[in-house]
Amino acid sequence: LIQGSNSQRCSTFKTTAATVDLDSETFVRADQVCEWRSPEQLKELLDLELRDGGESESKILQRCRDAIRYSVKTTHPHFFNQLYAGMEPYSLVASFIVEALKPSLYTYEVAPVFTLMEDAVLRKMIEMIGWEEGGDGIFNAGGSMSNMYAVNLARYHHFPDIKEAGLSAVPRLVMFTSQECHYSISKAAALMGIGTKNVRSFLFRASFEQRPCCVYFDVCNTIKRNSLCVCVQGAVPFMVNATAGTTVLGAFDPIQEIADICEKYNLWLHVDACWGGAALMSNKHQHLLKGIHRANSVAWNPHKMLMACLQCSAFLVRDKTNLLQRCHSSSASYLFQQDKFYDVSYDTGDKSVQCSRKPDAFKFWLMWKALGTGELEERVDRALATARYLAEEIKRREGFRLVMEPEYANVCFWYSPPSLRNLPDGPELWKKLHTVAPVVKERMMKKGSMMVGYQPHRDKANFFRMIVISPQASRLDMDFVLDEIHNLGKDL
DSSP: OOTTOOOHHHHHHHHTGGGGOOOGGGSOTTSOSOOOOOHHHHHHHHTOOOOSSOOOHHHHHHHHHHHHHTSOOTTSTTEESSSOOSOOHHHHHHHHHHHHHOOOTTOTTTOHHHHHHHHHHHHHHHHHHTOTTOOEEEEESOHHHHHHHHHHHHHHHHOTTHHHHGGGGSOOEEEEEETTSOTHHHHHHHHTTSOGGGEEEEOSOSSTTSOGGGTHHHHHHHHHHHHHHHHHTTOEEEEEEEEBSOTTTOOBOOHHHHHHHHHHHTOEEEEEOTTGGGGGGOTTTGGGGTTGGGOSEEEEOTTSTTOOOSOOEEEEESOSSOHHHHHHOOOOTTTOOTTOSSOGGGOGGGGSSOSSOOOTHHHHHHHHHHHHHHHHHHHHHHHHHHHHHHHHHHHHSTTEEESSOOSSSEEEEEEOOGGGTTSOSSHHHHHHHTTHHHHHHHHHHHHTSOEEEEEEETTEEEEEEEEOOOTTOOHHHHHHHHHHHHHHHTTO
């Protein structure tokens, strides 16, 4: 592709590619995860101003080096800050190819290869969910967008007149979700005119010590009570959002039991499995999503646990009646002509709320072809085994304390420096402990040794949240994290 270009600049970039090497092996453990600079400092270093005249190739290459130098190395083995990490080389190659070819997935004629690849990946994901009669789906611009698709589709399913008549055609609607759900559910309610006050949440856990299965009767009874209550108030319940792998705790809603209620009361069941969907790849851990085959729709992000390059997000529907198409189509005559010379059912763009859409499925398809389902299963099993090792090590070490037993790859814990270890459990301890994690985070960022997130949770003091994903992360890396947190915070 580079040789086929008439641009001399491309040749220059080709010959100097080694200077901007992004191979994951480049970021060895001795390197910094980040080279922290304040926004003011970074503005000076990067020279962000855009001018009338262009710059020399040598300066442009330096811009590339600077962009890499001062960016966070999310592929570093000590990056544990988000729900994505590591470098997947096959997916990276697919990303390069996509950017070079510049396809857009709205019609088969302009993206024949990637249209068929997306269809193949969706069919395989549908199979893994357990929809034996098939389904439909689309890759889109992220898990938040998938959840918004779910809300819009559920509403259209119950009230198809809304597409043409608008909000005046429907009564006040109410949706249910757990308190642990992703914030995109509330955003969807606001965006679509449902209103955030019409999102009713129920308590997902009775306490941090209990597993979801211990409280599912409370959850389901809450849905039943709320359904009856809002009906009396003149509102109409139309969907329930269940979460499979919550962002902070990595917890799973009891899908099977919630599905019983949804079927009884004719509520659309959406499962946000953006994070936890990868467990479907594992025979050992797929029980976490028991009952997902009963969902009406599922969101699943292969760019998280499975490490496909960002972004790679699928929205899947248990429907064979073209519900996606009917809900979102506008039948643009310059794209979706019905008298084309090929099968126009492959023109999938009218199912989407977007027009231009990248072939993100290719990034998942290529790595799946290269690795096979067995290797992807091992990747999930290894990550969860490493997370379990970290949890056991936390219980063993003085000064560390689990927030809860991990269900997934999220390991949440507190660190108490020596000065706090003799304080009794009470308000004074928790007030002081709340200040520890922010200082340790600042120090690790400025040192560049690693990145681990922290947050409060309801009435709980700030705690660290480790996310274990990358196959590069070993037990030695887990030991390093705990040692480094102690070294950074022992004087507090």
